[in-house]
Amino acid sequence: MSEKKTKRRDFLFTATYAVGAVGVGATIWPMIDQMNPDASVKALASTEVDVSAVDPGKTITVLWRGKPVFIRRRTQDEIAEARSVNLEDLKHPEKDEDRATNPEWLVMLGVCTHLGCVPLDQKGEYNGWFCPCHGSHYDISGRIRKGPAPTNMEIPKYEFVNANTIKIG
Amino acid sequence: MSDHEYTPKSKFGKWFNDRLPLLTLANHLTDYPTPKNLNYWWTFGGILTFCLITQIVTGLVLAMHYIAHADMAFDSVEHIMRDVNYGWLIRYIHANGASMFFLAVYIHIFRSLFYGSYKAPREIIWIIGIIIYLLMMAAAFLGYVLPWGQMSFWGATVITNLFSAIPLVGEGIVTWLWGGYSVDNPTLTRFFTLHYLIPFLILGLVVLHIWALHVPGNNNPVGIDIKKPSKDTVPFHPYIVIKDGFALLMFMIVFAFFVFYTPNILGHADNYIEANPLVTPAHIVPEWYLLPFYAILRSVPDKLLGVVAMLSAILILAALPWLDTSKIRSAVFRPLYRQFYWILVADVLILGYVGAMPAEGLYLLVARVATAYYFLHFLVVLPLLGWKEKTLPIPLSITEPILGGSPNLATAKSKESLKN
Numbered sequence: 307m308s309e310k311k312t313k314r315r316d317f318l319f320t321a322t323y324a325v326g327a328v329g330v331g332a333t334i335w336p337m338i339d340q341m342n343p344d345a346s347v348k349a350l351a352s353t354e355v356d357v358s359a360v361d362p363g364k365t366i367t368v369l370w371r372g373k374p375v376f377i378r379r380r381t382q383d384e385i386a387e388a389r390s391v392n393l394e395d396l397k398h399p400e401k402d403e404d405r406a407t408n409p410e411w412l413v414m415l416g417v418c419t420h421l422g423c424v425p426l427d428q429k430g431e432y433n434g435w436f437c438p439c440h441g442s443h444y445d446i447s448g449r450i451r452k453g454p455a456p457t458n459m460e461i462p463k464y465e466f467v468n469a470n471t472i473k474i475g
Numbered sequence: 476m477s478d479h480e481y482t483p484k485s486k487f488g489k490w491f492n493d494r495l496p497l498l499t500l501a502n503h504l505t506d507y508p509t510p511k512n513l514n515y516w517w518t519f520g521g522i523l524t525f526c527l528i529t530q531i532v533t534g535l536v537l538a539m540h541y542i543a544h545a546d547m548a549f550d551s552v553e554h555i556m557r558d559v560n561y562g563w564l565i566r567y568i569h570a571n572g573a574s575m576f577f578l579a580v581y582i583h584i585f586r587s588l589f590y591g592s593y594k595a596p597r598e599i600i601w602i603i604g605i606i607i608y609l610l611m612m613a614a615a616f617l618g619y620v621l622p623w624g625q626m627s628f629w630g631a632t633v634i635t636n637l638f639s640a641i642p643l644v645g646e647g648i649v650t651w652l653w654g655g656y657s658v659d660n661p662t663l664t665r666f667f668t669l670h671y672l673i674p675f676l677i678l679g680l681v682v683l684h685i686w687a688l689h690v691p692g693n694n695n696p697v698g699i700d701i702k703k704p705s706k707d708t709v710p711f712h713p714y715i716v717i718k719d720g721f722a723l724l725m726f727m728i729v730f731a732f733f734v735f736y737t738p739n740i741l742g743h744a745d746n747y748i749e750a751n752p753l754v755t756p757a758h759i760v761p762e763w764y765l766l767p768f769y770a771i772l773r774s775v776p777d778k779l780l781g782v783v784a785m786l787s788a789i790l791i792l793a794a795l796p797w798l799d800t801s802k803i804r805s806a807v808f809r810p811l812y813r814q815f816y817w818i819l820v821a822d823v824l825i826l827g828y829v830g831a832m833p834a835e836g837l838y839l840l841v842a843r844v845a846t847a848y849y850f851l852h853f854l855v856v857l858p859l860l861g862w863k864e865k866t867l868p869i870p871l872s873i874t875e876p877i878l879g880g881s882p883n884l885a886t887a888k889s890k891e892s893l894k895n
Binding site for chain 2: 343374422439
């Protein structure tokens, strides 16, 4: 037998396996993808919030895509504190100017980046937020300062529709 | 299978058995030669079978009344508790049954660890057991989400977020698991489906677990290979059936105590508050049976490494038959291993305790030491003990230590032949 030589039959086997693999893949994919967010979930992608009643030093929490969003109207002291932090002290260095383009308003996802709990307002060692689940401390810009969370709390896409209304998403 | 051929007595039995040898199987199960020195630690296999069947039967009944929808799940559970005839009883049996299941499985696992039941030729039995244990944890977690209380919701959030630790694809996997951007109705419906599926997967694996067990036969407290059938064995029925039955009765007393006298002590009061995506309970902890692994997760300050450590703590068990290099199975003849065994038991209990406490200060320190020791036990202590330890002489048979016999091999053998 000349084993080394590719025969007609080897080619047929390989071609059959290849077609079979594509067929199996094409059958399995819909089964997997059906678990991804469906059209009705994706449709709820943006929400508008009236913030006229929020006083300085107060935070409101709104629901966006099933997750809490913190909207904090910061005091002048808090803004000064957030902007004076040395970036080298941060685990995930981000300027407060980039996180809150309008310094008075901090809009961020109220979801701890560790395992997804909702941190508590005005708690923790950095006067910002504290996550009760596994002990992550965030500062007044929502940046991680201490604890297991790997990154700062996320800033969603948002814009001021007018002076009193924020559109998230 | 049994060594001897089996022929049914009745004509119909013979006709049927020639076409489907179910009676041969039944005969194998009744006559199955079992070491005669099995102690009560060996009764937990039967107890676990009872637990699985209890969970499946009560679960089927609960599924007739439960509604898997984020707006209705919580109320439907209260409906079961208040309106459905005996609904409270069935739900309390199912909820406490999960805890009893884990209690029994932990005793079963630690029995294996003490008597070296995982060693050759029983590695496959052991690995199937570990897979069953993993599926049990998955089923317990999924089931805990179904009442849609605060602990359900936030437990689901934290556990699914473990996958976000995976680099690059983590976030995508979490969104896929949720079917949305947070734990919500799509998550609940798929969790219900999977919770319904897993017990049947476990049932299938239990059949393989027992099948694999019946190839070499049971290990025993002395841990030596025995001849089967011989004067070292007794038939499974009636000897082991009666012993298992008595142990099961004792176990059911404990079970009934929880169900009837303190049905909520193993749960969390927060789960009687409906799920609220805006507020996380101040102190979230998993159910007691997951606490040691939760402590390991929290003891590592890095997110990804914490998840890796927690998973490794479970998967390392699958490698145990090769990490334990000692040829002697039973800890009875391993004076050093016996001490390390009890240190491991204490270590796991300590991990369980600190897992329930807040992750700070002294608790965190203790959790870190206990986590390090856990891995040290499997990765350093066990491999080294295999060739450092001076083991005690093992008997030649189960009967030998009781009926006497010389430690000298030749005399013992001649005595054996005299007795036979």
